[in-house]
Amino acid sequence: MLYFVVFDYIPMFGVLIAFKDISPFEGVGAIFTNEWVGFKHFVRFWNSYYFWNVMRNTLLISFYKLFFSFPASVLLALLLNEVRRVAFKRIVQTISYLPHFISTVVVAGLAMMVLSTDGGLINAIIVRFGGEPIHFLGDPAYFRGVLVISHVWQSIGWGSILYLAAMTGIDPGLYEAARMDGAGRVRQAWHITLPGITPVLVIMLILSIGGLLNAGFEKVLLLYSPAVYEVADIIDTYVYREGLTQLNYSFATAVGLFKNVLAMLLILGANYIAKKMNQTGIW
Template identity: 75%
Template sequence: MPVTPLTAAALPRRRRRWSAIWSHRFYFYLILPGILYFFVIDYLPMFGIIIAFKDISPFEGVTGILTAPWVGLEHFRNFWNSYFFWNVMRNTLLISIYKLVFGFPAAIVLALLLNEIRNTVFKRLVQTISYLPHFISNVVVAGLVMMLLSTDSGLLNAIIIAFGGEPIFFLGEPGYFRSVLVTSHVWQSIGWGSILYLAAMASIDPGLYEAAIIDGAGRFRQALHVTLPGISHIIVLLLIYSIGGLLNAGFEQILLLYSPPVYDVSDIIDTYVYREGLTNMKYSFVTAVGLFKNVLAMILILGANYIAKRFNHTGIW
């Protein structure tokens, strides 16, 4: 078959491309396990999304997924019309927003404070202490919170009693439970969240600080006009990811700490899915709820990225 000029021009490019791939095949072999991992763990199970549009029985196995009758959007409508819908949505958003409002700037403030410490030994000590809670299991953290807030022997209630007050059941009072969640979350995540900001601060040109000092700027104004603008791209990037995760209000933390008296203020989408899926075995229903949540999360992260781009900030793509 005659070769057209276009094909003849494209052929060397293809050969060069495959030749480059083959010459670097060792590196492709290195990333192959990672590709297989994400394909098997993250992408292959996406086939199960069809469960949300079917009515399956948990005892039918894999073949039941293929043979189960289609019900369309019935499970989605059941969730939207459910008594629990607005309650779990409100709790999920409120708890996530509280954690974002108090936890996100807390990591920035800690990074700014650590950046101002000149004593290397003291700085490393503070960093180690602040990072340590991140590596503690959520089960251990929940146990510590329960011990601290116990009405019988908890330290906080002991202080309240010492000042003449009455002990408070913090984990059983709806008015206090969300504050406990947010406080323990900030304590556990603040140190780890400051790492990226400290790394970004290390890349700021020292000449900018010298120019600010010449202009008469003190430490506070240097942080305000040099450090914060220098790490603004990291702040925006992490904020986009945080907004995308607004519907993840902290399943493990809430599951370990909540109880029936505080369901009205603590029951989120994930705990609702856990109860309905494992206790009542409504697999199709909870798959639909999970899919609904993930679609909303995708809309949030796309919207946050779009707004960041509109204000000429770096997005996630």
């Protein structure tokens, strides 16, 4: 609670900057003394040349991540739930969720090494089979795929832990009854396991929808370049460039606030739909 108060709630005071013209050299007092400019910076962002591009890239990258990583974690959990050799199960679990603890900087470095056109493993294989090296990180056609694949690799194991924990709460008698009725492993998973973890699935999906506008700032910042801005520039990288490199604090704060308000509306909407469908929501 102290962490959230100090690092999340107290900094909310800074959103006032979005409604004023403030220079980084004016000091904290400018937040109180400078005149209000209303929604000037929001309107500037909405009318900006970059608005639709960063919105489209943010939503597409986040949607692709959700579309591939969410079912992948569920599928891995279902497969691990069927493994009867405890030692093998633990080894697979450890290997699959270990990438979650690897720093984003390290993951980006690994991606650069593996995908490099100069000695990278993937391009070495392509050349070996007679192909031409591909500049994965500099080609707009491949960049989003690199982000999504690396995200699935990092998140699949960690996400499966939650679903495996939920599966332990399912009554074993249901499986015994299903086996007596002739149901195989697939039917048991479809008719017992999946319905049994549906409340957890819904909650995780709602939280994931709330995070649709968080497309992975650190990884994008470390991997992208002007050559792929067209498909890689997201809201967070745009805020970074405007706020920290161009020192447009008020404008960058307005863009960040707009993103957070939109994320709140998404999570409220997802929770409302879940409730209407008689599913478990987050409140």
